[in-house]
Amino acid sequence: MSPRVAFDGSLERLLGLLEAHNPSLLALLRVETEGEFIEATEGAIDSALRTIESGAKLYAKLDERGMSLLLADFLNKSGFQATAERYVNGHVDVVIEHAFGGRWKYLGECKIHRGYQYHIDGCEQVLGYCTGRERRAFCLDFFDGAGMYQKLANLRKDMDAKLPLAQTAPSVGHAITGAFVTVHTHKSERGVELLHLGCAVPKP
Template sequence: MSNLERQSGNYKKLNEVGLSGVLASALSIPGLTVTPEAHSNGHVDLLIMADHSFPEFIKLAEAKIHHGYKRHAEGLSQLIDRYSTGRETRGLLISFVRQMDISGAIKEVREKMDKYSPCSQQGKTSDHIFKWSFLSRHAHPCGETLEVGHVGCNLFVK
């Protein structure tokens, strides 16, 4: 993520699909397969799988160019209600923030999630060790609780 942020000027013309593709390339390492636009009840932005892992380690990631809480909640709904089967480990919702003040943008999304509890959110959000990131827990239609990591990527360019 930090590599994208350090080179944000190179990516200012890319859309969500392009940014997701760059992120997939950056995350791919031996033993970890990252597939952009993979099929999981539709085309999820990133499918992340640890090779030869037992139990299976699978993460689905939805990426959005940040346009406020409503768009974030729409991405969360896609991830939980459409793409996730409930078998995956933690889901990811990546926000590519092109505006100034990523800290304030992520804080606003988090506060509104705690206020409105989208997608059957269980309790309040919690801190994540990464800057501009937090965690939420949601009741999934399969009967399990799905944890989602919300990760901000600072793509602001003056």
Template structure:
């Protein structure tokens, strides 16, 4: 093979890194932690797109907003499906196509409406849809009321004061995303399962 031919893979990697760094991070992720970091970077980018165009999406309901989010998340390396079946119709199913072993994340999406509604969505995600083989859970909150920071804090305080669904310890700050936190719950299988609670600022004013 010529020297020029040998350089082609390196040139391709450099091009991908320049044009689609999120795809490269997903492709090269070696463990669950790396997969989560790569996914969160892509999720952050997708949420920012929703927020910067929120006036255009003001008339959309949960399903409509989730359709926009799913489209933004659908990049090479990720298959994002709405209303797929897993003991019911899951709002978002995310398959990591290039991961070995196979990895999947399930997500529930809600218009944020206070702690009681939030816990109901969490219980639905954990008790109905999650099998225990997934890579963590995802609860997306579309916040249309003012002061998203205070509303997220209210949710955390409520969960810490009255831990729902076999929650282990208190909620934790999310490692990457703004207006987000994480909680760990013991599934019926006995396995611990971390859920990311991620708010998206859709307040129209």
């Protein structure tokens, strides 16, 4: 018969396992502000995209809806609360909610990369889904060809030159490789941040 483990000891062990294997979920459990929720969620998104990229040969055949469902599925498996194709002022590709109280939402649009204007169309869609209460949303491009990071850099350069969708200032960098953040004046007259990022799923 194995010895009993004190509750405090078992909780400490669980937290240690989370920190080692799922740090984004541990961060989510500890969030107290919307900024912390965004940071934890983006860590989970980055982890999900790395998983998708590691199985790119299997997933490259999926369309935009399939990619959205795949992303939401990986987020759910990591302990986050995500739904795909949910209605929030339209059919949002991915909705991620604060699982403990539902205080915050993070909306996302997923696109197969087809150049600057197609990405901007996706940004316009996700800004239209936002109510103005959200601090940040994301527009994710799946790249089925080569050169993702250079294409993201070109996209950033073009957005900073053209300032589309009431972009208020040049973009800033982000911890996720190749990603960047812009701020746009929403129809509510509040500024909403957009995270732009990519996932490489080159066709075989």
